[in-house]
Amino acid sequence: MTTETIMWIAKLILEFINIFFVVYLIGYSTFLFLSVTVGSSELFKKKRQYRMMNAIQNNYFIPISIIVPAYNEEVTVTSTVHSLLALDYKVYEIIVVDDGSKDNTSKVMIDEFGMLPVRMPIHRQLKCQQEEFVYEAKIHNVHVTLIRKTNGGKADALNMGINASRFPYFICIDADSVLQFDSLKKIALPLLENENVVAVGGSVRPSNGAKIKNGHIVSYKLPKSILASMQTLEYDRSFLASRILLDKFNGALIISGAFGLFQKKLVIESGGYDANTMGEDMELVVKLHEYCIANDIPYLIKYATDAICWSQVPERLRDLMKQRKRWHIGLFQSLWTHRRLAVNPRYGSVSFISFTYFLLYELLSPYIEIFGILSVLMALWLDMLNAPFALLFTGIYAAFGAIMSLTSFFARTQTLDLKLSFVDVLKAIGLCFFEVTILRSILAFTRFFSLLGYRRKKRNWGKIERKKIDFR
Amino acid sequence: MNGMGVELLVYIYLAVCLAMIFFNIATIIISKRREKANEKRRALYTSIIRQDLISIREGKQADRRHYRYMKRNMRLQENLLVFVQVMLKLQPDFSAEMPAYLDQLSGAMDPLIAHYKKHNDPIRYAFFLYTLRVFQQMSGVTPPQVESILLDALREPNTYCRENALQAIYKSGETGLVIRALEVIDSAQINHNKKLLTDGLLSFTGNKDELMDGLWNVFESFGTEMQVVILDYIRFCAPSHSDRMLAILKDEKRSPELRFSCIRYFGKYPNKEAYPILIEMAQNTANHRWEYQAIACSSLAGYPGNETVETLKRALHVSNWYVRYNASESLTKLGASYVDLIDVFDGNDRYAREILQFQLDMKYNQQKEAVAR
Numbered sequence: 001m002t003t004e005t006i007m008w009i010a011k012l013i014l015e016f017i018n019i020f021f022v023v024y025l026i027g028y029s030t031f032l033f034l035s036v037t038v039g040s041s042e043l044f045k046k047k048r049q050y051r052m053m054n055a056i057q058n059n060y061f062i063p064i065s066i067i068v069p070a071y072n073e074e075v076t077v078t079s080t081v082h083s084l085l086a087l088d089y090k091v092y093e094i095i096v097v098d099d100g101s102k103d104n105t106s107k108v109m110i111d112e113f114g115m116l117p118v119r120m121p122i123h124r125q126l127k128c129q130q131e132e133f134v135y136e137a138k139i140h141n142v143h144v145t146l147i148r149k150t151n152g153g154k155a156d157a158l159n160m161g162i163n164a165s166r167f168p169y170f171i172c173i174d175a176d177s178v179l180q181f182d183s184l185k186k187i188a189l190p191l192l193e194n195e196n197v198v199a200v201g202g203s204v205r206p207s208n209g210a211k212i213k214n215g216h217i218v219s220y221k222l223p224k225s226i227l228a229s230m231q232t233l234e235y236d237r238s239f240l241a242s243r244i245l246l247d248k249f250n251g252a253l254i255i256s257g258a259f260g261l262f263q264k265k266l267v268i269e270s271g272g273y274d275a276n277t278m279g280e281d282m283e284l285v286v287k288l289h290e291y292c293i294a295n296d297i298p299y300l301i302k303y304a305t306d307a308i309c310w311s312q313v314p315e316r317l318r319d320l321m322k323q324r325k326r327w328h329i330g331l332f333q334s335l336w337t338h339r340r341l342a343v344n345p346r347y348g349s350v351s352f353i354s355f356t357y358f359l360l361y362e363l364l365s366p367y368i369e370i371f372g373i374l375s376v377l378m379a380l381w382l383d384m385l386n387a388p389f390a391l392l393f394t395g396i397y398a399a400f401g402a403i404m405s406l407t408s409f410f411a412r413t414q415t416l417d418l419k420l421s422f423v424d425v426l427k428a429i430g431l432c433f434f435e436v437t438i439l440r441s442i443l444a445f446t447r448f449f450s451l452l453g454y455r456r457k458k459r460n461w462g463k464i465e466r467k468k469i470d471f472r
Numbered sequence: 473m474n475g476m477g478v479e480l481l482v483y484i485y486l487a488v489c490l491a492m493i494f495f496n497i498a499t500i501i502i503s504k505r506r507e508k509a510n511e512k513r514r515a516l517y518t519s520i521i522r523q524d525l526i527s528i529r530e531g532k533q534a535d536r537r538h539y540r541y542m543k544r545n546m547r548l549q550e551n552l553l554v555f556v557q558v559m560l561k562l563q564p565d566f567s568a569e570m571p572a573y574l575d576q577l578s579g580a581m582d583p584l585i586a587h588y589k590k591h592n593d594p595i596r597y598a599f600f601l602y603t604l605r606v607f608q609q610m611s612g613v614t615p616p617q618v619e620s621i622l623l624d625a626l627r628e629p630n631t632y633c634r635e636n637a638l639q640a641i642y643k644s645g646e647t648g649l650v651i652r653a654l655e656v657i658d659s660a661q662i663n664h665n666k667k668l669l670t671d672g673l674l675s676f677t678g679n680k681d682e683l684m685d686g687l688w689n690v691f692e693s694f695g696t697e698m699q700v701v702i703l704d705y706i707r708f709c710a711p712s713h714s715d716r717m718l719a720i721l722k723d724e725k726r727s728p729e730l731r732f733s734c735i736r737y738f739g740k741y742p743n744k745e746a747y748p749i750l751i752e753m754a755q756n757t758a759n760h761r762w763e764y765q766a767i768a769c770s771s772l773a774g775y776p777g778n779e780t781v782e783t784l785k786r787a788l789h790v791s792n793w794y795v796r797y798n799a800s801e802s803l804t805k806l807g808a809s810y811v812d813l814i815d816v817f818d819g820n821d822r823y824a825r826e827i828l829q830f831q832l833d834m835k836y837n838q839q840k841e842a843v844a845r
Binding site for chain 2: 030033036037040044049051052060114116119120123138192193400403410414
């Protein structure tokens with residue numbers, strides 16, 4: 001083979017790569033653009049609605065069980081339960097499931113709330129590990145149950161909570177999260193609007209930087225930690241992207257494990273949380289789609305933009321990388337388990353839009369991005385790179401991503417009535433570029449290597465360093 | 473590498489997003505200004521309405537200039553919102569004058585109906601229906617034209633429009649209007665949450681007995697779902713409908729949902745004639761009837777006696793978890809003593825023992841907490 005032929009083949013390959021990336025980027029930027037514009041308009045519409053609804057809201061309620069799975073949460077669990085007891089809602093119960101913690105999670109609960117032992121038989125509708133003991137207490141007319149069980153992972157703990165719950169709907173929240181005082185009312189509203197709603201996702205916001213008292217925001221500013229601030233921008237963008245837009249056509253594939261509401265009966269029928277996956281929250285939602293469509297059950301999975309849950313985000317890069325690795329494995333497991341949804345007309349938009357988006361732009365994106373970097377290096381080596389154009393294009397693309405993040409951030413803070421200082425505005429503008437370039441690249445590499453050493457049955461809580469927060 | 477198509481597209485997207493950021497900033501500025509403007513408006517409206525209400529108290533008419541001013545301004549939703557807020561604030565001091573004031577203002581309100589409906593914005597329209605409801609409560613009357621608007625609004629696809637219309641209908645206190653509303657929802661097969669309907673009926677301000685009699689008169693014309701709503705409403709309201717409830721309970725051709733509602737009714741209002749039926753249901757272990765059995769076990773908590781205790785004890789051994797749970801709960805509520813239950817504790821059925829022990833633990837903890845308080 002002559003050098004000319006080799007060059008010709010290389011050129012041809014690069015041309016194909018070029019076309020692939022053009023199509024890929026058109027798809028991604030269009031999706032991002034649509035999600036941010038549709039999401040922002042939706043938030044403004046909701047805010048307007050809320051202003052009017054303030055005057056017309058009624059005091060309706062649906063009894064709800066709140067399940068708090070906990071593993072080594074002695075630092076935060078009592079604060080979380082106190083915050084749950086301050087919720088403005090008529091009938092609900094709290095079930096804390098201690099998944100065989102090695103610290104004093106159960107003890108601090110029993111001491112703080114004066115809980116008493118009870119020999120509670122568990123209605124085992126979903127498979128889960130054996131309970132060791134059960135305590136209960138009634139505080140401000142709210143029934144609080146503590147179940148200590150053999151370690152089995154978060155999904156297993158959630159299944160135990162579902163088994164022990166007494167109400168027809170349940171909410172799962174993380175033990176380090178805090179619900180805003182009105183979040184139960186807000187998350188239950190879609191159920192009253194339409195009886196076909198089987199699950200509702202809440203809106204998760206980083207609590208780092210927020211001062212919360214009895215479920216009310218006292219003050220808000222961007223977190224001191226640069227990493228946490230960048231995650232705030234990232235959360236806002238991704239919530240607008242994969243939540244509000246997909247919600248428009250009943251295509252949400254994720255309801256965050258930090259705050260989601262589900263119809264118990266349907267979850268039990270579909271098999272509950274999968275204890276063998278790391279992304280049990282996503283897996284459950286994908287499973288609900290599949291189950292309802294396969295069984296011709298009319299269903300809606302909604303997203304409540306104004307039901308707010310404040311959750312801690314990692315402030316150390318190592319913790320963040322660990323978390324994202326876990327999320328990526330969970331994403332892979334969910335999509336692989338439910339691979340029959342891929343390009344399947346039976347599943348309609350869930351298959352062609354949601355599943356395809358998560359496959360191409362979430363699961364495969366780190367591989368595609370790194371492949372892109374390698375092909376640029378190859379083009380440079382072969383002297384086939386238009387360097388000024390490549391730089392301009394990268395710049396434009398970074399600016400595009402940054403503007404998207406900023407738009408989402410301002411739309412969210414504005415519609416939630418959070419007052420931002422001038423310093424925070426400047427900080428957000430400055431950090432949005434770092435977020436789309438540096439943080440995104442680091443996380444792309446993290447996700448790229450996440451599947452190495454992956455073991456299917458590994459049960460992992462993926463702990464990050466917790467800080468004691470006074471929510472009272 | 474080139475990619476001019478993408479570059480152009482990204483430029484366009486970028487421009488739109490920049491526009492959105494400006495939109496955000498503009499919205500922040502506008503909403504701050506709007507707040508200030510609303511404060512001024514609130515002060516002005518308070519002064520105008522107060523003057524008119526004082527005039528009415530003194531036996532005079534409200535100022536016509538004010539009327540014309542209001543007629544012009546209420547077309548803006550912001551103004552209407554402030555107006556409603558001011559009216560609600562003044563109501564405690566001028567409750568006697570409100571009906572006359574609203575009557576004099578009704579001419580200004582009528583054109584608003586078409587105005588708010590034609591915009592095809594459900595949030596606007598729902599809010600307008602809310603204002604009708606507030607004014608109706610203040611004035612104590614529902615004019616015929618408002619009645620037809622409310623009934624018409626029940627066909628709106630938006631839940632809030634329907635719910636506000638229904639709330640106004642319940643607050644009208646008019647039996648005929650409520651029944652007509654339920655008929656509209658039922659006949660048009662409108663998917664309005666059943667719990668909202670039952671809870672809403674409970675807020676009916678008129679003669680409840682008359683409403684229940686009216687509902688019984690047309691009961692058979694409704695579909696099953698609406699019939700369940702009606703039975704649930706009656707269950708929450710009154711003990712004096714045992715005969716009709718008993719007839720439905722006995723009628724095996726009726727939908728199970730209707731009969732479940734009747735079983736619950738007789739749990740709340742114990743009845744001698746219903747008792748043997750409940751006992752029979754609690755004893756019937758046929759698999760397909762487990763729901764009857766579970767609900768009957770729960771209802772038997774209102775029927776003390778040996779036969780009840782023995783039936784519930786037998787139900788503790790049923791394989792269905794809900795039957796066992798309800799039976800144990802009822803036994804605890806009935807205050808069955810340890811001696812009564814000794815055969816269960818000494819028996820071989822671990823599940824029966826455990827569920828009963830759990831209920832007794834719960835009761836003991838409640839008593840302990842009550843003493844501690």
